[in-house]
Amino acid sequence: MKLVIAIVRPDKGNDVLEALYRAEVRGFSMSRVQGHGGELERVETYRGTRVQMGLSDKVRFEIAVSDAFVEPTIEALCEGARTDEVGDGKIFVLPLERVVRIRSGETDDSAVTPVRS
């Protein structure tokens, strides 16, 4: 089991959702974050005050998957989020010790596999 964390452009968020859906990755969380990843900093001006915006808006996906789903998930994230410009974001894959589904007490692989209705 791995925890896949992806930081992507906010305007590619919907494309990522679409790609994940097509890859049948159905369980994840999504949040808005701000950060810096070495991309060019943009300069904004407010009433003559020039400021360099050190943080860019990004969207962060957290996806816990069983081992078989790691590669499809990464592929889907890349496919959905890539524009070939600096600032497309990053994917972090972390080992996952334990997962518990609160409702049923199921653990690990059966807990990260979404319930099929």
Place this chain on the structure above:
Amino acid sequence: MTPILAAAGEINAGDTAWMLAATALVLLMTPALGLFYAGLVREKNTLNTFMMCAAALAVATITWALVGYSLAFDEGNGFVGGLGHAFLNGVTFEPREGTTIPHLLFFAFQATFCILTTALVSGAVVERMRFGPFLIFAALWSVLVYAVMAHWAFGGGWLQANGTLDFAGGIPVEMGSGFSALAAALVVGSRKDYGRQALLPHNAMYVLLGAGLLWFGWFGFNGGSGFSTGNAGVLAFVNTLLTPACTLFVWFMLDLIRGRQVTAIGAATAMIVGCVAITPAGGFISPAWAMVLGALAALPSYAVIVWRTRTRVDETLDVLAAHGVAGLTGIVFIGFFAQESWNGVADGAFFGNAAQLADQLVAAVAAPVYAFFATLLLLKVIGAITPLRGPGKEEAIGMDIIHHGEEAYATGEGAMLILPEEPVEEELAVR
């Protein structure tokens, strides 16, 4: 627009006072429209959308003073006025012919109409059109389309000479902006995510606030279009209360029937539709018929909004439905229900004067055709000189950052002040 029964060549203090206030009321409508539009777009395009209205405040005021007013209101031929009043030549404290207010004030009141109408068209191209080309478009459109159509309807042009009735701008303002918007949407093209992703309004409260302020300003727009405190102005003022209220109520019912819920953004739209519908008819129909007009006007505009979102035409903020179609409804309604006992000018077909309906129908055909094709041509020409929109990645980042270098909702987190470079090293070197 309406004959004023007063001694020629005399300024009336009451009329002038009201028209000063009405002019300010109409000017407020442009920032109000900015709020209405800004709420309807996505967060990343908030400032750009408002700035298109600000652009109209700047550009259309200048073009109107330089040539627009003259082309609309100076004597000329049936199609366009002359250049006798260009650069405000001869526009002074003397009353304008047929009114009891200073010519200069008459100019300013009409200027606010030109500004608002130019800003209205932007609703078709928000979230994608580049700001620079929009400024060029606004300048040329305010002269080539608005001023020409204002001449037709108000300045002694062929429609007015024919007997077509338009109290406060159903022809140049509402049909002019609505059908131009359709052309602009077709030339500029859809937003890159249109039809693929849900593009939702980012702040419904701005939309409601903007609509409310527009309705408020519309009392000056319609109430001032009699250029006096006379009966026609009072009638239009009161009808501006009655018609939108009826539209609003019918819109609630349509929403209920269609979706089982009454929507807030629908309500904001309904206020605009009602105000638009009474614009041409304000001083010509009785209060009772104005209420009927309000109820009726909801139907075609509602239908066009429902239909438009199912097409590939990204006429983004539905200027055609809210302004073009509702304005057309109002213009045609006059042909049926104008009432001489109320307006002192003419009866409609319902009161035995079928000729009036014919005059109204001529305008209902000619105005959309001219607005649509003139705007289509104008944007094609501008588009041949400079691209109307940027690359897709700029659209993805958002127009606020790309074109204005600002964000509507900047948090300031991570923002570092750039101080002007201090010449420290140079001083040291000199020493």
